[in-house]
Amino acid sequence: MAERFTKSMARNIYLGGSAFFVLLFLALTFDTQLRAMPERDNREELTEQVVRGKHLWEKNNCVGCHSIMGEGAYFAPELANVFDRRGAGDTEVFKSYMKAWMNAMPTNIPGRRQMPNFGLTDAEIEDLAAFLEWTSKIDDNNWPPNIEG
Amino acid sequence: MKYESQRVAMPYFIFALILFAGQIVFGLILGLQYVVGDFLFPEIPFNVARMVHTNLLIVWLLFGFMGATYYLVPEEAQTELHSPLLAWILFWVFAAAGTLTILGYLFVDYSTLADITMNKLLPTMGREFLEQPTITKIGIAVVVVAFLYNIAMTALKGRKTVVNIVLITGLVGLAVLWLFSFYNPGNLATDKYFWWFVVHLWVEGVWELIMGAILAYVLIKLTGVDREVIEKWLYVIIAMALITGIIGTGHHFFWIGPPEYWLWLGSVFSALEPLPFFMMVVFAFTMINRRRRNHPNKAATLWAMGTTVMAFLGAGVWGFLHTLAPVNYYTHGSQITAAHGHMAFYGAYVMIVLTIISYAVPIMRGRPYGNSNTAQIVEMWGFWLMTISMVFITLFLTGAGVLQVWLQRIPESGEALSFMAGQDQIALFYWMRFVAGAFFMAGLVVYFGSFFIKGAASPAEEVRGPATADA
Numbered sequence: 001m002a003e004r005f006t007k008s009m010a011r012n013i014y015l016g017g018s019a020f021f022v023l024l025f026l027a028l029t030f031d032t033q034l035r036a037m038p039e040r041d042n043r044e045e046l047t048e049q050v051v052r053g054k055h056l057w058e059k060n061n062c063v064g065c066h067s068i069m070g071e072g073a074y075f076a077p078e079l080a081n082v083f084d085r086r087g088a089g090d091t092e093v094f095k096s097y098m099k100a101w102m103n104a105m106p107t108n109i110p111g112r113r114q115m116p117n118f119g120l121t122d123a124e125i126e127d128l129a130a131f132l133e134w135t136s137k138i139d140d141n142n143w144p145p146n147i148e149g
Numbered sequence: 150m151k152y153e154s155q156r157v158a159m160p161y162f163i164f165a166l167i168l169f170a171g172q173i174v175f176g177l178i179l180g181l182q183y184v185v186g187d188f189l190f191p192e193i194p195f196n197v198a199r200m201v202h203t204n205l206l207i208v209w210l211l212f213g214f215m216g217a218t219y220y221l222v223p224e225e226a227q228t229e230l231h232s233p234l235l236a237w238i239l240f241w242v243f244a245a246a247g248t249l250t251i252l253g254y255l256f257v258d259y260s261t262l263a264d265i266t267m268n269k270l271l272p273t274m275g276r277e278f279l280e281q282p283t284i285t286k287i288g289i290a291v292v293v294v295a296f297l298y299n300i301a302m303t304a305l306k307g308r309k310t311v312v313n314i315v316l317i318t319g320l321v322g323l324a325v326l327w328l329f330s331f332y333n334p335g336n337l338a339t340d341k342y343f344w345w346f347v348v349h350l351w352v353e354g355v356w357e358l359i360m361g362a363i364l365a366y367v368l369i370k371l372t373g374v375d376r377e378v379i380e381k382w383l384y385v386i387i388a389m390a391l392i393t394g395i396i397g398t399g400h401h402f403f404w405i406g407p408p409e410y411w412l413w414l415g416s417v418f419s420a421l422e423p424l425p426f427f428m429m430v431v432f433a434f435t436m437i438n439r440r441r442r443n444h445p446n447k448a449a450t451l452w453a454m455g456t457t458v459m460a461f462l463g464a465g466v467w468g469f470l471h472t473l474a475p476v477n478y479y480t481h482g483s484q485i486t487a488a489h490g491h492m493a494f495y496g497a498y499v500m501i502v503l504t505i506i507s508y509a510v511p512i513m514r515g516r517p518y519g520n521s522n523t524a525q526i527v528e529m530w531g532f533w534l535m536t537i538s539m540v541f542i543t544l545f546l547t548g549a550g551v552l553q554v555w556l557q558r559i560p561e562s563g564e565a566l567s568f569m570a571g572q573d574q575i576a577l578f579y580w581m582r583f584v585a586g587a588f589f590m591a592g593l594v595v596y597f598g599s600f601f602i603k604g605a606a607s608p609a610e611e612v613r614g615p616a617t618a619d620a
Binding site for chain 2: 041
């Protein structure tokens with residue numbers, strides 16, 4: 001680098017640049033969280049049951065195999081849209097699907113990927129289903145591209 | 150080694166390498182589970198092995214960063230470490246907590262682990278990379294704060310160099326951003342948004358400061374180039390890292406709820422994120438070309454060059470491949486993401502820790518100018534085996550990802566393959582990735598072997614050229 005460009009100029013770019021972008025990021029975060037998200041994240045339907053379902057999702061480390069809105073592990077199917085894929089967008093259909101599925105695990109088919117049986121009660125499975133249904137209704141800019149996730 | 154207390158870095162480096170080995174073992178288990186689905190089921194289900202694999206990585210990199218800090222901060226400040234005793238206590242606390250957590254993952258059912266660690270009081274578990282029990286998270290916070298106190302006290306009483314200031318800024322950022330791991334709202338969309346404050350702002354933000362500082366320190370030592378020049382480069386690199394990387398967080402906000410303006414902001418700024426990594430390549434190679442001395446530790450020089458190239462490829466090029474929103478719409482959460490993650494972490498953070506280890510450990514073992522020729526050659530074999538294996542792991546995962554997108558994402562609903570049907574189609578790529586992983590393990594064994602090769606250390610007279618006061 002040419003001598004005209006001094007170390008203190010470099011330092012000022014670093015300090016000024018990072019301060020500016022930290023502040024911009026904070027401003028955008030306030031706009032996203034306070035103005036935009038209430039319109040997009042379906043929070044009026046965020047019931048206690050959905051929150052219980054989220055805790056079950058976390059407590060059983062579901063994200064260790066599945067992805068949800070594309071984040072998590074890539075070993076098992078995407079679940080942010082499983083309500084549409086397996087429940088055809090119907091709460092009751094989805095609940096019964098979930099109960100049948102969770103209780104059928106593991107399949108024990110030799111060589112196939114296995115999902116553990118988490119021993120959830122029917123009420124817990126309904127909580128989990130409510131969480132996944134709520135998640136499917138977040139406005140996520142139309143991701144994923146198709147029903148397969 | 151100019152100060153006796155720098156030696157406290159040694160246990161940190163040794164423990165980091167032990168955990169690294171564990172990480173690779175679990176990586177192989179995961180790689181096999183991708184094709185032999187019921188391998189080790191139900192003893193070690195995939196989610197457990199993955200948690201062990203990723204958490205070991207995070208913890209051993211933290212050990213590596215801490216070891217690097219204990220080694221270089223006293224030397225830069227030209228003073229002994231404030232409290233070597235505190236550094237030793239923190240080592241044992243962190244090592245015990247880390248080991249217990251990993252054993253907990255392996256031997257206790259995860260939901261039981263949540264119960265016995267009283268996750269209910271402050272639920273933070275069960276989120277990707279943040280699976281640690283809340284008590285472990287608190288432990289990490291306490292250890293990092295005490296560590297920062299020790300380092301700040303050392304730096305403040307001595308010479309204030311740019312390397313120290315940048316390194317400590319990065320570490321403070323790491324500690325502050327960790328606090329977001331304790332925020333876990335019931336609203337998944339909010340949870341995800343702030344989850345990235347830990348994950349993205351660590352690896353594409355403050356960790357780049359840590360990497361840049363360690364690299365600058367090693368280059369000062371190896372090349373003897375004037376500190377003023379190196380510090381100027383360091384400032385420009387970290388300026389680029391933060392200017393692009395902070396708003397670049399937006400490339401994670403495309404599909405998790407935030408509004409559409411993030412599609413633009415995230416695409417534009419993250420497309421610029423390769424810049425700081427490209428500058429690191431130019432930095433390392435220019436400094437080595439302009440070297441004022443031929444340091445006999447050739448292995449350390451190789452690591453220093455290698456980390457910049459691989460970080461640029463993994464974080465820069467493979468990141469750019471899928472960072473533009475119209476592309477990411479199809480690739481988000483596919484094996485493309487996995488390909489990028491592997492090479493980026495290896496290139497930027499694994500290799501920078503191995504760089505400082507390669508430079509500092511021989512000195513701490515009484516070989517100030519590097520290991521014997523034979524040991525260095527073996528170490529460089531380890532370098533090439535691991536690095537080339539990682540290139541192949543990345544290429545095979547990229548192949549798997551492209552096919553996955555082609556089969557599962559691009560066709561319309563009804564015509565697209567289901568997730569599992571698609572996985573069956575790409576199994577060949579997973580097999581090849583597993584083989585590449587086995588070669589990586591072989592490289593790791595060779596690398597470990599280099600530590601046990603005896604023989605005369607590189608002699609001092611090989612240091613040629615005028616040494617600066619610093620080098």
